[in-house]
Amino acid sequence: METRRILFIGAGRMAQAMIHGLVKQQGSFAWQIVASNRSDTSRLEALRSRFGIESTSNWQQVVESADVVVLAMPPSEHPAVLAQLRDHVKQHQLIVSVAAGIGVSGLESSLPPDVAVAWVMPNTAASIGQSMTLCALGSAVTNEQVEMLTEMLQALGQHQICTEEQVHKLTAITGSAPAFIYRAAQAFEEMAVEYGLSEVNARQIVGQMLLGSANLLLTGTEPQVLANEVTTPGGATAAGLEVLERGNFMSILQEAITATNQRAAELGMGNPPKR
Ligand SMILES: NC(=O)C1=CN([C@@H]2O[C@H](COP(=O)(O)OP(=O)(O)OC[C@H]3O[C@@H](n4cnc5c(N)ncnc54)[C@H](O)[C@@H]3O)[C@@H](O)[C@H]2O)C=CC1
Numbered sequence: 001m002e003t004r005r006i007l008f009i010g011a012g013r014m015a016q017a018m019i020h021g022l023v024k025q026q027g028s029f030a031w032q033i034v035a036s037n038r039s040d041t042s043r044l045e046a047l048r049s050r051f052g053i054e055s056t057s058n059w060q061q062v063v064e065s066a067d068v069v070v071l072a073m074p075p076s077e078h079p080a081v082l083a084q085l086r087d088h089v090k091q092h093q094l095i096v097s098v099a100a101g102i103g104v105s106g107l108e109s110s111l112p113p114d115v116a117v118a119w120v121m122p123n124t125a126a127s128i129g130q131s132m133t134l135c136a137l138g139s140a141v142t143n144e145q146v147e148m149l150t151e152m153l154q155a156l157g158q159h160q161i162c163t164e165e166q167v168h169k170l171t172a173i174t175g176s177a178p179a180f181i182y183r184a185a186q187a188f189e190e191m192a193v194e195y196g197l198s199e200v201n202a203r204q205i206v207g208q209m210l211l212g213s214a215n216l217l218l219t220g221t222e223p224q225v226l227a228n229e230v231t232t233p234g235g236a237t238a239a240g241l242e243v244l245e246r247g248n249f250m251s252i253l254q255e256a257i258t259a260t261n262q263r264a265a266e267l268g269m270g271n272p273p274k275r
């Protein structure tokens with residue numbers, strides 16, 4: 001089995017989800033993972049003991065041994081980290097960023113011209129190998145690196161190679177919209193508990209309802225056809241849909257997608273995160 005070494009710079013939520021997916025993978029590559037962050041050593045210790053990976057608080061000391069460097073810190077930290085990475089990066093290495101708004105062009109313009117880069121937009125379902133990940137490739141990526149990246153992305157779930165522009169536009173839909181779905185799940189669960197279910201049972205019925213709906217959608221049937229099939233004429237669902245329509249449910253979701261992408265673009269241009 002071939003071994004590849006991955007260095008994560010940034011060891012937060014997204015890095016953890018990716019590491020979880022990678023350590024569970026049983027593909028043709030074995031991943032040696034090193035996690036690093038700016039200062040949170042207890043976080044590194046937790047990742048080390050949970051996943052059996054290496055960690056360091058000084059990535060500069062280990063970067064040269066990495067085949068892949070994953071930038072998993074906030075977009076606003078990219079200029080400073082890329083400026084340091086410039087002095088360390090080696091010809092064979094692939095530099096991957098998962099940061100919203102950064103873009104392949106943001107990576108390429110901050111690194112020497114022949115450096116291979118990829119911009120990857122996963123979601124947190126990477127932790128169970130079920131992310132829908134988007135990926136845009138830089139111009140210097142070799143076939144061998146594509147093969148390695150493909151192995152890595154397959155560990156996280158499904159992926160699609162896109163243009164940079166598409167990743168910008170779809171960030172909200174695949175990266176952030178899971179949070180919108182979880183909010184809906186929360187509302188359903190709260191009602192189920194109010195109707196007398198235990199929290200565990202509420203989770204089970206809501207989770208299975210979402211899973212069944214997602215799987216039906218993946219059969220290829222249009223969402224409006226699926227909605228119609230649920231909506232018995234003159235029946236109960238129509239009353240609920242009427243409330244959603246009065247609240248402009250679909251436009252609200254579309255507004256949320258636009259707002260997310262606008263913010264991602266601002267972050268990618270170096271604006272600091274709002275805390
Ligand atoms: N959370 C998610 O679902 C997704 C996040 N992303 C991207 O992943 C990146 C990280 O997001 P989260 O994990 O949610 O944030 P987070 O706040 O949980 O983690 C950020 C990590 O970066 C580290 N860090 C900050 N500045 C650093 C620096 N200068 N050098 C080294 N490490 C540094 C922090 O110590 C922390 O470990 C962001 O760029 C975000 O756009 C992308 C897709 C989905």
Ligand SMILES: O=C(O)[C@@H]1CCC=N1
Pocket residue numbers: 100171175176
């Ligand atoms: O909230 C964020 O900025 C990141 C980008 C996509 C999902 N989470």
